[in-house]
Amino acid sequence: MTVRPAPSPEFGLIARYFTRPVTRALLGVGDDCALVHCGNEALAITTDMLVAGTHFLPDTDPHALGHKALAVNLSDLAAMGAEPAWFTLSLALPGIDDAWLRPFAEGLLALADAHGIELIGGDTTRGPLTISVTAAGAVPPAEALRRDGAAVGDDVWISGSTGDAALGLAHLQKQIVLDASNAATCLERLHRPQPRVALGRALRGIASSAADVSDGLLADLGHILERSQRGAEIEFERLPRSAALRDCADQKLALACLVGGGDDYELVFTALPERRADIEAAGKAAGVPVTRIGRIVEGEPVACLLDAGGKPMHIERPGFDHFAA
Numbered sequence: 001m002t003v004r005p006a007p008s009p010e011f012g013l014i015a016r017y018f019t020r021p022v023t024r025a026l027l028g029v030g031d032d033c034a035l036v037h038c039g040n041e042a043l044a045i046t047t048d049m050l051v052a053g054t055h056f057l058p059d060t061d062p063h064a065l066g067h068k069a070l071a072v073n074l075s076d077l078a079a080m081g082a083e084p085a086w087f088t089l090s091l092a093l094p095g096i097d098d099a100w101l102r103p104f105a106e107g108l109l110a111l112a113d114a115h116g117i118e119l120i121g122g123d124t125t126r127g128p129l130t131i132s133v134t135a136a137g138a139v140p141p142a143e144a145l146r147r148d149g150a151a152v153g154d155d156v157w158i159s160g161s162t163g164d165a166a167l168g169l170a171h172l173q174k175q176i177v178l179d180a181s182n183a184a185t186c187l188e189r190l191h192r193p194q195p196r197v198a199l200g201r202a203l204r205g206i207a208s209s210a211a212d213v214s215d216g217l218l219a220d221l222g223h224i225l226e227r228s229q230r231g232a233e234i235e236f237e238r239l240p241r242s243a244a245l246r247d248c249a250d251q252k253l254a255l256a257c258l259v260g261g262g263d264d265y266e267l268v269f270t271a272l273p274e275r276r277a278d279i280e281a282a283g284k285a286a287g288v289p290v291t292r293i294g295r296i297v298e299g300e301p302v303a304c305l306l307d308a309g310g311k312p313m314h315i316e317r318p319g320f321d322h323f324a325a
């Protein structure tokens with residue numbers, strides 16, 4: 001299968017209207033975080049917005065939502081190898097509802113405390129429920145895990161496994177019925193993603209590029225390829241998959257979730273083959289499995305999925321785009 005991440009409507013509009021050269025910043029639009037100078041270190045800065053009806057169902061548990069609003073930003077810091085430091089919180093709320101606000105704040109601040117990131121400001125207004133977090137973390141500038149560093153011959157790696165969150169969403173939307181245990185696993189991954197902050201840190205100076213998987217494995221790998229101007233071959237058989245995906249009665253859906261489902265918040269990254277042992281050690285130290293799934297090749301910035309015989313495969317729905325038809 002071939003996947004061309006750009007020009008998609010979402011990224012097309014960002015490229016057309018909001019991408020400008022930067023002079024004071026180290027890195028502007030187009031990576032998981034921007035990078036700016038801060039003494040001898042770089043500050044990695046990211047913003048992510050969650051909108052009711054678009055990113056979560058209106059009846060989502062507020063405690064989980066508080067967790068997720070920060071988790072998606074911590075995931076972008078992880079993708080740069082940054083150490084979380086501060087965040088701000090902007091809220092549009094339809095009204096003041098203590099029964100919602102209390103668990104939301106608890107979920108948000110429990111994750112903040114777990115990662116030692118401090119809430120330092122924000123904005124609050126009335127409006128349709130929208131949660132926007134801006135987070136910053138520090139990383140030595142030369143060791144930041146950018147998307148543009150993948151080189152021909154590098155291995156491609158993925159942390160954990162992909163597809164469970166999308167499968168959980170399919171279950172919620174009644175496209176499929178999972179058994180109780182698989183449903184619990186997938187819904188936990190959908191609602192309480194665990195950002196791979198420790199792994200991102202451990203990959204400093206080892207990985208040549210990285211991105212977090214928020215829009216689907218092949219779509220986010222596509223962002224690395226686009227920025228690095230390289231291709232990739234991904235061996236389908238090597239892709240790690242959970243018991244829930246393996247057990248799924250609809251294997252066509254399972255496959256689409258595996259390579260194209262969003263909301264996984266794993267890290268996809270590249271590194272020289274000489275670094276394999278270092279990467280295994282980084283995964284062990286961070287307590288996250290890491291799996292080698294393919295390699296970077298010369299050519300168009302496209303991810304090619306290969307079957308067991310090495311033949312290209314075709315799979316529908318490569319990733320999520322907010323403005324796709």
Ligand code: ADP
Pocket residue numbers: 014018019028029030031032033034047048076214
């Ligand atoms: P991620 O999924 O890692 O959070 P996005 O896909 O949301 O990243 O965004 C891709 C890139 O475009 C990022 O570098 C982000 O900062 C930038 N970006 C997104 N929206 C805008 C905007 N309205 N103006 C400027 N930059 C933007």
Ligand code: MG
Pocket residue numbers: 031032075076079211212213214
């Ligand atoms: Mg990201």
